[in-house]
Amino acid sequence: MANIEPIDLLMPAPLPRLIQEALEGRFRIHRLYAAADQDALLTQVGARVRAIATGVPVLTEDVKAPVDGALMARLPQLEIVANLGVGYDNIDAQAACARGVIVTNTPDVLTEETADTAFGLILNAVRQLSRAERWLRAGHWRTGQFPASASLRGRTIGILGLGRIGKAIARRAEAFGVRVIYHNRKPDPAAPYEWRDSPVALAADCDILVVATPGGAQTRHIVDAQVLDALGPDGVFINIARGSTVDEKALVTALRERRILTAGLDVFADEPNVPEELIAMEHVVLLPHVGSASQPTRDAMCQLVIDNLFAWADGREILTPVAETPWKLPPKQAQ
Ligand code: 8YV
Numbered sequence: 357m358a359n360i361e362p363i364d365l366l367m368p369a370p371l372p373r374l375i376q377e378a379l380e381g382r383f384r385i386h387r388l389y390a391a392a393d394q395d396a397l398l399t400q401v402g403a404r405v406r407a408i409a410t411g412v413p414v415l416t417e418d419v420k421a422p423v424d425g426a427l428m429a430r431l432p433q434l435e436i437v438a439n440l441g442v443g444y445d446n447i448d449a450q451a452a453c454a455r456g457v458i459v460t461n462t463p464d465v466l467t468e469e470t471a472d473t474a475f476g477l478i479l480n481a482v483r484q485l486s487r488a489e490r491w492l493r494a495g496h497w498r499t500g501q502f503p504a505s506a507s508l509r510g511r512t513i514g515i516l517g518l519g520r521i522g523k524a525i526a527r528r529a530e531a532f533g534v535r536v537i538y539h540n541r542k543p544d545p546a547a548p549y550e551w552r553d554s555p556v557a558l559a560a561d562c563d564i565l566v567v568a569t570p571g572g573a574q575t576r577h578i579v580d581a582q583v584l585d586a587l588g589p590d591g592v593f594i595n596i597a598r599g600s601t602v603d604e605k606a607l608v609t610a611l612r613e614r615r616i617l618t619a620g621l622d623v624f625a626d627e628p629n630v631p632e633e634l635i636a637m638e639h640v641v642l643l644p645h646v647g648s649a650s651q652p653t654r655d656a657m658c659q660l661v662i663d664n665l666f667a668w669a670d671g672r673e674i675l676t677p678v679a680e681t682p683w684k685l686p687p688k689q690a691q
Contacts, residue, residue, distance in 0.1 A: 363669055364404040366431065368421035371411055371440055374658040382669060383407065389421060402430040407668070409661060410447070411440030425451035435686040436674070438664045440657055441648075442466055442521075443598060445571035449680035456687040459678045460664040463520060465656040466648035471524030473647045474596045475532075477620030478564060480641045481592050482508050484618075487638055506590070506617060508534060514562025515539075516555055516578065517569030517597065518547055525566055537562055555579060559586035564594060571598025581606040584616055591616045596647045599625040608633050611640060622647050 362384040367376075369389050379385060386405065391397040408431075410423055423437050425448055436458045437447055444461045452459045480486055484505040491502050513529045515522045518538040526536045526549060536549045539558040543551040552558040555578055559565050565587050569575045579593070579602040587593060593616055595602055604625040610616045612633065620641040624630050627645055634640055648657065660676060667674050673684040 363406050364401055365407040365409060365665075366401075366405045368408065368410050368423060368427070371409055371661075372654065372658050374655060375409060375440070375661055378658075378662045379409065379665065382666070385409075398427075398430045403432060405431045406433045406435050407665060408434065408437040409440070409665065410437065411661075412443060412446050421446070423447040423452075428452065428455055428457065435688050436460065436665065436668045438661045440661050442470075443571050444678055445598060445600070449678055453680045458668070458674055458681045458683055458686045460661075460674060460676050461678050462657040462660045463676055465660055466653050467520045467524050469650055469653040470521050470596060470647040471528055473622060473643070474521070474525045474566060474568070474594060475528045477594050477596065477622060477641055477643065478513070478566070478592070479508065481594065481618050481620035482506050482511075482564065484639060486641050490638075506592070508532060508564075511535075511563040512537060512561065513564045513566060514552070514558040515549075516558060516565060516567045516601075517575075518544055518549070519568065519570075521596070522566075522568035523547070525568060555583045556586045559583045559591070560588075562587070563590060564592040566594040567597040567601050569597050569601055571600045575601045577601070577603045579603065579607070581610065584610040587616050589615060589617060593619040594621075595619070596622045599623045599627065604631065611637055 362382060364386065365379060365383040366386050366388055376385065386397060386401050388394055388397060408423055410421060423446065428434055428451055434457050437452060438460045439447055440462060442461050442463045444459060447459055449459045482505065488502050512535040515526055515536060515538040518540050522538065529536045537552055537558060538547065538549050539552045539555055552561060567579060569578065581603065584606060607619065608631055611619060618639045622643040623645055630642060634642060648654065664675050677683060
């Protein structure tokens with residue numbers, strides 16, 4: 357092993373130490389985010405880079421690092437892009453497919469954690485728990501009574517995107533005695549819930565609309581003013597998917613005008629920038645994209661990134677390629 361030449365790997369965005377330490381030695385990491393002159397770094401090492409490791413949550417306002425066709429064009433030897441996160445809308449998977457580059461993500465290991473967060477948001481938004489706690493801490497209990505909230509009892513949860521995470525949310529809803537309906541492009545014959553043929557129809561027939569779709573162009577603004585109006589003045593909107601799935605301006609307007617009751621949001625259109633108007637709304641629950649962010653789950657996600665990269669480096673079958681690049685071995689290596 358000592359004689360093996362390290363593989364050049366590009367890291368467009370900073371990743372947790374667990375990943376960085378595990379890769380050191382076998383990989384030569386080029387930290388694009390830390391380069392004073394990114395263009396110069398790409399010119400210098402681009403032709404040698406065979407792998408990318410990246411992720412969404414670590415991005416800040418200053419470090420937006422999409423892995424797009426333009427970047428891939430500068431990396432002619434690229435074979436794999438390993439993403440920390442189940443969502444990979446930060447990567448142009450079609451462009452990767454066209455180049456025979458495998459994209460991997462981190463499904464399954466974060467499903468239950470993210471569903472827990474979704475349910476926390478649902479309970480919090482419906483019962484106004486964060487607001488009640490702020491009220492207590494501010495000393496108001498000595499002189500008054502916190503107003504009664506809405507209830508989960510007898511309500512219907514509408515899941516937009518009944519995939520792995522959507523199903524885990526639905527299972528929780530069942531345990532809470534709450535009815536579930538859903539919308540996917542096509543009905544899922546194995547799903548024991550009623551299907552609705554559009555986001556508007558789903559919103560019209562539920563009380564709590566939960567978005568659990570992937571992000572990206574296909575689901576951009578899938579929740580718009582019309583969907584929010586269909587949800588109605590007693591409706592609760594929950595998003596643990598991607599900020600891009602909702603027209604955020606329409607959401608702010610609907611909340612301001614009380615055309616929906618409240619919202620619980622873990623994701624935003626331009627993270628980490630949250631619209632001031634949302635921050636000022638006491639009845640809305642806002643989280644800093646922590647859906648999967650427990651330490652054990654984040655560690656499991658990191659390990660899957662590491663395992664995918666080492667499997668590829670060793671010529672073993674890759675564990676979790678995404679749908680657009682379903683190869684277990686990169687076409688370039690299999691040739
Ligand atoms: C993380 C997520 O914030 O997995 C996802 O798609 O949004 C979250 O788990 C992040 O993407 C991890 O990189």
